[in-house]
Amino acid sequence: MIAKSPVPGRVKTRLTPPCTPEQAARLAEAALADTLATLDRVPAGRRLLVLDGEAGRWLPPGWQVVPQRGGGLDERLAAAFAHAAGTAPQAPALLVGMDTPQVAAALLAEPLSPVRRQGVDAWYGPAEDGGFWALGLARPTGELARRLLLGLPMSTPRTGQALLDRLVAEQLTVHQLPVVTDVDTIRDARLVAAEAPHSRFAACLRSIEPATEVTR
Structure with a gap:
C-alpha cells in the first residue's frame, strides 16, 4: 500500500473547501485505516506500507513501513515495486492506494487467490476518474516497474488507459479489477461513504458533513 501520513494541509487538499485542512486529514486517516483493515483480510505473505511521512496510531500490527523514494508519483510507484521485488523475489505484488476505503x-x-491467478501476469484496477486504484504484477522486477510507470502521465483522465496500454505492450495477460471511485472531491467522498455506510470513512464524513454542506 502506498500512502501519505494524514497531516492537515498535506493530504486530500481537493477536499478543501468545503472541508478545512483538519477535516480533510481526518477523512484521509479514516480512509487509510479502512484500507489497511481491508488489506489485513486479504491473504498475503507480507504487508508493506510505502509511506510519505510518519506512521501513527492508525497503523495495525504486522505491517512493515518503508519510506517513499523518488521524486514524482511515477518514480515513487516504481520504487515501491522494486522494493517489494527485492524483499521477496518471484512473489506477486499488489499495490493499492489509500483513496478507496469502500x-x-x-x-x-x-x-x-492461487487458483485464479494462474496464467495472469498483471492486475489492473481502473478508477472512475480515469486513473487507477490498484496495480498488481505476478513477477515484479524493478526494471519492469520502471518500464510500466516512469513517465506515465499522472492525475489525468487518461492515466489508467495509458498504464493499460503499457501493460498490453509488455505482452502481459491482464486481469481487470472492477472500476472504483477514489476519493478526491467532496462529491467523491459522499459517493464512497454511501457505498460503505458502516466504514470509518462514512462515520467520519457524517461527523463533519453539517459543516461542509455544498450544492450536491
Missing part, C-alpha cells in the same frame, strides 16, 4: 477484501482476495 473496497472489500473479497474484491482482491478472490482474483488473487
